[in-house]
Amino acid sequence: MTNALRDDIMLGRRLPGARLIERDIAAELGVSRLPVREAIKALVGEGLAVKTPRTWAVVREFTIKDIRDFAEFREAIETLAWVLAAQRHDDHGAALMRATFARESRAVESGDIAGAQAASAQFHTMAVGLSGNDVLQELAESYVTRLRWLFGQFEEVVRMVDDHRVILDAFLARDVDALRELIPGHLAEGRDAAERRLRARTERSG
Incomplete structure (x- = not known):
């Protein structure tokens, strides 16, 4: 799951600023929310995503x-x-x-x-x-x-x-x-x- 989301970001399928909402991604990929949650957490740790004050993260916009x-x-x-x-x-x-x-x-x-x-x-x-x-x-x-x-x-x-x-x-x-x-x-x-x-x-x- 982490590899799939990472590749989506690397290949431009999820653009900078795009929301990474657990519920939506889980429904899109046909999986439970838990692996999506762990994948997003890993991407935040790698610096490819940023947590927001709300309940989702976004794809990082590099400056x-x-x-x-x-x-x-x-x-x-x-x-x-x-x-x-x-x-x-x-x-x-x-x-x-x-x-x-x-x-x-x-x-x-x-x-x-x-x-x-x-x-x-x-x-x-x-x-x-x-x-x-x-x-x-x-x-x-x-x-x-x-x-x-x-x-x-x-x-x-x-x-x-x-x-x-x-x-x-x-x-x-x-x-x-x-x-x-x-x-x-x-x-x-x-x-x-x-x-x-x-x-x-x-x-x-x-």
Whole structure:
């Protein structure tokens, strides 16, 4: 249930500001209200929904400040994660990263934007996993949903895969100096794309 509602938000089937009313969603999906209640609670915890003074929650309306705050946090976490992963990965880790990039590339070639976005998000979270740092992994688990949302705002998947190819080469070469430059610049592109998408949506609704 949580996955279904999360995907509805990620894919734009439930728009920012939309009410998440237990009774209505339960009737819509043909389930009891309890799993819907738990799903909404989980989405509030993930930052995708916001509780209201009434008896329902609403899909969160991200602001420019939200995007910039997340970008600042993410730059610090992911730059460190990529540096550590480059230093510490073994042959198995290198193979996993190559496979993830290959999956992203195939999705781009076939025009599967959603698949490319999902593989791109995994490309980044995998670096955290390969960092060998448990605290970084715990922090990453707290923002993975927002990361998926951010990648959903970036539709220039050809440019994204080109950036990832350069990052992968630096990772495999254990070139930490290059990664310290590449990662902040790459993340800034994602932040800017999310800001443009949000401004365009605001202008259309206004």
